[in-house]
Amino acid sequence: MRTSSTKNGISFLCLMMSSVGVWLLYVLLSGCSAPAERPPLDPGQALYSAKCASCHRLLPAQDYTADVWQEYVVKYGKQATEQQRQEILRYLQQNARPAQ
Numbered sequence: 801m802r803t804s805s806t807k808n809g810i811s812f813l814c815l816m817m818s819s820v821g822v823w824l825l826y827v828l829l830s831g832c833s834a835p836a837e838r839p840p841l842d843p844g845q846a847l848y849s850a851k852c853a854s855c856h857r858l859l860p861a862q863d864y865t866a867d868v869w870q871e872y873v874v875k876y877g878k879q880a881t882e883q884q885r886q887e888i889l890r891y892l893q894q895n896a897r898p899a900q
């Protein structure tokens with residue numbers, strides 16, 4: 801009798817542990833799928849602040865149209881690689897002021 805109650809005690813403990821595990825998993829997963837408070841940083845935006853903020857403040861992407869950004873990224877993007885310039889330009893153009 802004694803042993804079986806210990807066994808029951810252990811399986812109860814196991815059940816508790818696994819439900820804690822399931823609960824933790826649930827919390828972790830729902831934490832991941834919950835709408836983010838901050839949208840994840842766009843890699844182009846990250847590059848833009850890394851490559852374009854050393855000499856002057858970052859200008860909002862909405863300040864210029866896509867065409868104008870094209871010129872500025874070519875003109876001032878000398879420190880960036882071709883691939884980085886493309887990422888920066890993609891980010892800026894996606895958020896650019898609509899051309900009239």
Ligand code: HEC
Binds near residue numbers: 852855872878879888
């Ligand atoms: C080596 C320094 C330097 C870096 C790096 C740099 N710029 Fe500039 N940028 C300047 C200078 C100098 C000007 C001239 C106007 C000024 O003094 O603000 C300027 C002006 C600009 C302007 C025009 C601002 C205006 O008011 O007319 C834009 C837009 C611009 N840069 C975008 C960029 C972008 C995009 C990058 C990254 C690809 C970048 N810059 C990186 C030095 C830099």
